[in-house]
Amino acid sequence: MDRSGDAVDVRVQRSKAAVLAKTYELLTSGGIGGVSIDEVSRRSGVAKTTIYRHWPSRAALLVEACSTIGTAPPVPDTGSFGADLAALTEELAEQLRSARWAAVLPSIVDAAEREPELAGLHADLHARLMAPFGAVTERARARGELAADREPADVTAAIAGPLFYRRWFSREPLDAAFVQRVVEDALGQLSVRPHSP
Amino acid sequence: MDRSGDAVDVRVQRSKAAVLAKTYELLTSGGIGGVSIDEVSRRSGVAKTTIYRHWPSRAALLVEACSTIGTAPPVPDTGSFGADLAALTEELAEQLRSARWAAVLPSIVDAAEREPELAGLHADLHARLMAPFGAVTERARARGELAADREPADVTAAIAGPLFYRRWFSREPLDAAFVQRVVEDALGQLSVRPHSP
Amino acid sequence: MDRSGDAVDVRVQRSKAAVLAKTYELLTSGGIGGVSIDEVSRRSGVAKTTIYRHWPSRAALLVEACSTIGTAPPVPDTGSFGADLAALTEELAEQLRSARWAAVLPSIVDAAEREPELAGLHADLHARLMAPFGAVTERARARGELAADREPADVTAAIAGPLFYRRWFSREPLDAAFVQRVVEDALGQLSVRPHSP
Amino acid sequence: MDRSGDAVDVRVQRSKAAVLAKTYELLTSGGIGGVSIDEVSRRSGVAKTTIYRHWPSRAALLVEACSTIGTAPPVPDTGSFGADLAALTEELAEQLRSARWAAVLPSIVDAAEREPELAGLHADLHARLMAPFGAVTERARARGELAADREPADVTAAIAGPLFYRRWFSREPLDAAFVQRVVEDALGQLSVRPHSP
DNA sequence: CAGTAAACGAGACGGTACGTCCCGTCTTATG
DNA sequence: CATAAGACGGGACGTACCGTCTCGTTTACTG
Structure with a gap:
């Protein structure tokens, strides 16, 4: 059969x-x-x-x-980590404002919190959403824009942390100014060096 | 009657x-x-x-x-914004690791997302949890440690953002090293000036 | 006191x-x-x-x-048992058609059926409703229109029986023709003798 | 399907x-x-x-x-209307004394009184219980024992009327003497002629 | 005229039933 | 053997009454 x-x-x-x-x-x-x-x-x-x-x-x-529905955006390739990060962050902010998954993620987080079997689903979804950040981070490290001890996890914490916080916890609007500042702060604290090819 | x-x-x-x-x-x-x-x-x-x-x-x-639910920690008063912030952040991390509300917040966030009558509940809880950060921020601004355009919301976004992200989204442990780095990054990006009394 | x-x-x-x-x-x-x-x-x-x-x-x-509400009609006194009975029967039929108690009696009967304490209430109500028939019957016996062995209970059974049956069991209209026939049949089976004063 | x-x-x-x-x-x-x-x-x-x-x-x-509920007794066939009626009446009295439906009928009557959707139920049950009387009545009319203008409804009113009345309204025992008198009175008022085959 | 006991209003309470909606499981027959 | 159809046990919803139970507050008679 x-x-x-x-x-x-x-x-x-x-x-x-x-x-x-x-x-x-x-x-x-x-x-x-x-x-x-x-x-x-x-x-x-x-x-x-x-x-x-x-x-x-x-x-x-x-x-x-x-x-x-929550398909990750295409990985940008502008040549510089800063521009890549800005593009990804803006895209993420846009999705947080409008995408269906943004309204559902909290219930998935909640489910993951109390049903271990659902934690896997949460991890998958999270990985999918964050993958592009990982990709540009790796590329930046390869190019020397980013120190070798800077992990993708540091990048996502610096970017997604404030965005998610604002979306779900402080519940203030994710306006362009806020997004821009988040990118700048992230670049600052990650000690990004300009890329000279 | x-x-x-x-x-x-x-x-x-x-x-x-x-x-x-x-x-x-x-x-x-x-x-x-x-x-x-x-x-x-x-x-x-x-x-x-x-x-x-x-x-x-x-x-x-x-x-x-x-x-x-979720009683806020007492507001520390060490004399310096940096030390206050470190104390509050460690306390918050500790609560995120163990407090009852930490297991419940996601479901409240979820409910707030779609039941308007529960959004107020979320707002109350959030305000209560974040109040101490507001207090120390105001004090720091008064003392000149912090620029006048730095809002309490910026502080909570810089601190709670990464912590919450790690607690519920990346689901990695909130170890001391991570907490310490979050504080340092926050102080950096907030351009804190040392306090000279 | x-x-x-x-x-x-x-x-x-x-x-x-x-x-x-x-x-x-x-x-x-x-x-x-x-x-x-x-x-x-x-x-x-x-x-x-x-x-x-x-x-x-x-x-x-x-x-x-x-x-x-279900107050008994006044006892008629026309001089002859037949006329008294006809008057009472028509009055009863009228009440069965329209009076409030007529709509409620079945529930009282039902209650009496299964709650002995309510049986007394039922008995009271029943006695009150049937009292006039008893009165005219006694008078007729005294006058010799009715044999001494004819009880008031026989009269009510002969009159109220068919009326109640029609009202609640066969649920056909209590029209004048029916009422008249009931009276005639009752008089016949009670062997009423004409009254000569 | x-x-x-x-x-x-x-x-x-x-x-x-x-x-x-x-x-x-x-x-x-x-x-x-x-x-x-x-x-x-x-x-x-x-x-x-x-x-x-x-x-x-x-x-x-x-x-x-x-x-x-309330299965009708078998239709008797003794050859004479009087004997048929006596048999049916005794059977009905027996059921009124002991059958389950006798304890339930009042509540059905009550329900029929005010809930139209239950009136049909009452009608069904009543028809089922009275059917045998209709059958013997028709037979008697066919044989000439009963005048053509005597309807089954007259028979049931004459029989069931007093019986039901006694069972539920006067609440006196349905003893054999009473049952016998009811039958005799009914035969009298229905002007039954003896059957000569 | 003060004292007092009853009747009273207000309404909280534990409880039962209503009829509806959805869940997740199951059984059966069809393609 | 995946599917459509749909019955099933179960649990929760929010509402309406039931009859019981404090509690203070009139009210009207008594001493």
Whole structure:
């Protein structure tokens, strides 16, 4: 019966796609509270049984629906770490302001906090979101703009820290001035040296 | 008639106290999602009807139950902004590692994200937690250690940003070295001048 | 402090009257299901406590509200048993068609069926309603129109039986023809002799 | 899909049967007022949700539960209307003394009085109970024992009227002498002619 | 005219039931 | 063997009444 792996049954793909699409639709229209498995099933025409076959819980479905959406931005390559960082930070701020995943991340964080099995999902999502910062950081280290002991984690802490804090904790607007200052402060504290090629 | 406010019937106090206590208990153990009126009623022995008599909704009960959560640390007064900030930051890190509210905040953030009536609750809690940073910042500005255009919000963003990020998003341990670096970076980017009395 | 029983405090009268009036009002507007102690209290301004002080239960209040209303018709005295009986029967039929107690009696019967303490109330009400039939029957026996072995109970069974049956069991209209036939049949089976004074 | 009607899922049958059985139990022990969906659910082990899935309201459930109550006695065929009627009347009196439905009818009458959706239930039950009287009446008319203008309704009024009255209103015992007199009176007022075959 | 006991209003309380919504599990039949 | 269809047990929601229970406050008779 071995379908040799790659012919994974087209129906599975179809079902998952339909479910994710409707989940996304409900998510954007009614927030997380507006997504119920029953409703997704009703609208997508995919049986509830099937949904539970593919996702262990409502939370898992939400996570995937969001992570599909929360695709990391392309890694910029301007030639200088500063410009790369500014571009990425602006993009991140923009997503925090408007992207669907930004409204859902706290519930994922919360889930990760109390259900260890969901912590993995959180880690995946986080890694995906932060990957571009890692990439430009590595490049900067290779070019000597950044000291060798500066880790990608330091960069994300310096950038995402203040942004996330402002988005979810102080709940003030993420205006351009704030974003710019965050970039400058980060560059300052990371002791970035100008790149001379 | 007029029972003039202070003789408000002891039973009311008892009921409310019992309900709040159990709500708090459920809150810290299961987050906001773990609090249901039915469960509070069951555990507290207070009838559901009575709970609804005192709080119009689940949200209202949560707001009041949370108002006792997260007591801010005392404001240090070492004489220098740097030392004050270091003390507060270490205290905050310690609370993030162990305090009950640290496990609950994400669910509050999540709730604030989509239930407007709970946003106030989040704002209160946040203000309470960050108040000491505001106090030492104001003092530093008065003493000239800090430029007049440096707002308390800048300080909390510089300190709480990385700490919160690490606690809930990158989920790495909040070790002493990290805390120390956060303080140093913050002092650097805030352009703190030494205090000469 | 013995107020010697009969000076029962005017306030009691006032409260009871107010409660019964509103109960009656609710009863006629919303049927038995429309009467709730809370609502009666709200509308009459009489505290729930006071209501329960005077009536042991909602049922008891309803019974009294109905029995106050279901006053028996005056005993006719036409000179002949047949005419008396016809008058009483027509009056009874009229009450069955329109009086408030007619809509409530079944619930009293039901209550009497399963709560012995309410059976007494039922008996009272029944006796009050049937008293006039007893009176005219006794008179007819005294005058020799009716054999001495014909009891009032036989008369009520012959008259109220078919009427009640039609009102509550077959649920057909109590039209004049039916009422007339019931009277005739009763007179026939009671072997009424014409009265010669 | 089409499960074509007869393979309607055994579970549905099981649930409905369990619910109806317990409803019937509660009904006969506590009358219509003694039936609550919660209690039925609790005793039957069938979830409240499931009950509401099958019956849109408490009333609908009661209607169905009552439809099995009160099975009519077999129609006698002695050859004469008088003997048939006597047999049926004695059987009815016996049921009034002991049958479960006799304790429940008043609450059904009461319900029919004010809940139109339950009136149908009452009508069904009444028709079922009275059917045998209709049958023997028709036969008697066909044989000429009874005038053509004597309706089954007249017979039931003459028989069930006094019996029901005595059972629920005067609440005196339904002894043999009373039953016999009711039959005789009925035969008299119906002007029954002897049957000559 | 003061004292006192009843009746009273206000309303908190524990409790039961309502009918609805969603969860996640299950069973069965179809393609 | 993935799926559609949908029944099922369960738990929570917020509301309406029930009947009980303090508590002070009239009110009207008594001494």
